[in-house]
Amino acid sequence: MFYQLKQILSQTTAQYADIRYEILGETRIVFNGKELIHIGTNSSDGFVIRVLKNGGLSSIAFTKLKDASKALKTAEQNACLLSINSKKPVEFAKTEVYKDSFSPVLKEDPRNITIDEKLDLLRKYNDIPLSYEKVITTNIFYNEVIREKFFLNTEGTEIKEDLITTSIGGLITAKEGSLIQNIRVSGGGSTGFSILRNRESEFENRTKILLELLKAEQAKGGIYNVLINQDLAGVFTHEAFGHFSEADLIEDFPSMREKMQIGAVLGTEILNITDDPTIPGQLGFYKYDDEGVLARPVKLMKNGILSGRLHSRRTAAAFKENITGHCVAEDYRYAPIIRMGNIFIEPGDKKLDEMLDSLGNGLYLLDAKGGQTSGENFTFGAQYGYIIKDGKKAKMIRDINISGNLYQTLKNISAVGNDLVFCETGGCGKGQLNIRSCHGGPHILIKELVVGGV
Amino acid sequence: MEELLQIAQKKGCKAEVFFSEGYSDIVSFEDSKLKNIDSKILSGISLRIIKDNKLGFAYTRNLLNKEELVNNALKSLKGGVDGFFEFPLTQNLKNLDTYSPDIEDISNNLLVEECKRLCDTILQKISCQINVTAQKTVNSLRLINTSGTELSVISSSYALTTELVYPYSSASLYRVIAGKSFIKAGDEYINFLTENYGHSLKEVKANSGRMKVIFLPETLYVLMWRLQTAASSNSLYQNISPLAGRIGEKVFDEKFTVFNDPLNDSIPGARAFDDEGVQCRQFPIVEKGIFRNFYYDLYFAERLKTDSTGNGFRASVSSKPSPALRHIYIVPGDKSFSDLIQSIDKGIIVGGALGAHSGNIPNGDFSIGISPAIYVENGNVVGHIKDAMAAGNIYETLTNIIDVENKTYISHGGNCPSILFNEVNVIIK
Structure with a gap:
């Protein structure tokens, strides 16, 4: 393959060019309730070329090899147009040249498991919630994504890396009277098929929570002190803080850039945040990013002080900061952009009981249900929660969305738990999807969050 | 082929x-x-x-x-x-x-x-x-x-x-x-853009409460998402649609009419057939507040023993068709956008929405961060509010329409006007 890719790049007149060819294998099985609605394994492939010419950087995605010359020409023309219309030429931070082939160590390669076995496992899990009378439907899927990537650039780097992601998950829906509630269930990761086995208790537990939600009270809108669990803390870290650690999001965003300066005091002293794609076994693991840079851990916040950010080669040069290896694409249809790998709040020293005690009166919210950010403002949903009275769990609540301001919230984090957990499935959208976006955190206590009920 | x-x-x-x-x-x-x-x-x-x-x-x-x-x-x-x-x-x-x-x-x-x-x-x-x-x-x-x-x-x-x-x-x-x-x-x-932005640039404070709220064509998708979910044959088949058994019933305000409008070729994306080769046609989803039709693809039409409405679309070649409302058209009313603003004593324009995808969508619930929350007082845009959320349920909100703008705009939610609602719950920090 590298020979063909080299032939394509040999036609370039640019000072730098790279090409990524990917074969994307997908296996998907979906149940809606008892009904199997999709099953199949497919493979597709395509190319992305990027060129840096006269200080203009442009990319093109294409699917047919015969379009390669035309694509390269288009990318070069676009790069020239960028260069003519830009005051500041794009530069790339220097990186080592690598020649490497990397496949992750897997506990059971999903390619060696028959689709019948995958179907049987999924059906077994799907039957668990459906055995309860009040569960009216499920939307449960098995998803297997195998990216075989070939990356080559004009500096001499040649990398073949495979990323293998398996997950089982979906939505369980129950109804009582006119009230419909649902809950998400998920499991999976980057370590092979075996992580999906023996997950019956997960489906049992989620179903029980769902049935309790049918009896829960609606959250009442207002301002509350809240304790959020690991999954929500992870989503908060990802949505509210993490995205503004992505240099491409703040590069041409003067007011955010002014606030996100290295050394700025943003959070309380107990807050430490790191992004590390190199943690073996976590969902967000990879060795090289999609511009051939070796991934490395980045300490983003140290004792509340902003200490690093995530970069591509372009932004590392523009910010005059170190390269980090965080430029990742969804697949062959996209040029890479800056993404988080495994972002997490480092654990503190508080136990859950101590945190509930110090919360006193407020809300204990658990598990994320979607999140979004816009500048300083973030909103995300919680799957369920409890009213806390005098440090004790009282009634369960449902239909909870929380909203806040990043900077105020970082300063309102008053305790960090000792119980770090990473998520097993991801799905961050930023123009393209990142199914391996992984976040983690311990329980954290936040003062004065806006909670929107209904 | x-x-x-x-x-x-x-x-x-x-x-x-x-x-x-x-x-x-x-x-x-x-x-x-x-x-x-x-x-x-x-x-x-x-x-x-x-x-x-x-x-x-x-x-x-x-x-x-x-x-x-x-x-x-x-x-x-x-x-x-x-x-x-x-x-x-x-x-x-x-x-x-x-x-x-x-x-x-x-x-x-x-x-x-x-x-x-x-x-x-x-x-x-x-x-x-x-x-x-x-x-x-x-x-x-x-x-x-x-x-x-x-x-x-x-x-x-x-x-x-x-x-x-x-x-x-x-x-x-x-x-x-x-x-x-x-x-x-x-x-x-x-x-x-410049006038509404200019007038709302100043940060102002306001109190939480039920108030008048304008959803712009760009943010109406928050409400339409819930309606589309409920009107989908997929939801009907799965028994999770609050609209099941309600065809012909007045569910929403009579000022609210929504069409599936795929044949309008004055705008981009018109289609004579869907992604499974069924003829597309114009039909109302909601007409003067009355729920009229679910929409179907071939699969769910067969399951529910009816005909496809020509709404089987694919997200890409890698996905099978499923029921989708790709061509929403909300029928405009008779008030200009400035008329809508002028009829607000105290209220908010939802300029952007955060978290539209979270919450109990099948139930019709929404709970969004408003970003920006443009504040209107005595008929004038006076600033924007930070940390505001709007929360409600479409089966209440869409019954509380004061007026619909007299012009439509294309946005990712469809071809829609702005709509002014009454009594929307807004939580402000």
């Missing part, structure tokens, strides 16, 4: 081949500076087969091996996905004008120049961070099946989005212009 059908037929299958091919160029400016020009030339092909009432599916980007694609589809039959429907025979469709040859003359240079012109014009009126993207796309689809259907369409589209960003947040006021070919952004477009 024909060869694929023949191979599938030889293996005893009924079959459908769907082919999509297109290219796009997108130019983006951030903070009034040219940031990116990206292009795509993508194609793909997918195959559905039905054998012994079971449905198989496969897709690929490069049709290097036709037998392999058919074999992948045959393998997927083994799972046992039901396929009791027939691929339709669709012929003699109305010819829609979906392609403007002028699109081929739009150079990336022209897109850059238009974005630059907009930034310069706006900066002469107001100082702010401006992000602009301009995109041109040409896409052709072809669909054939063993029932004898042979359909194709070529579509062109041009879209430009201008965002004026509020300082210290990426909350922005934005508006889209879209057409089948290049449309120069005019004064009305620019003035809507």
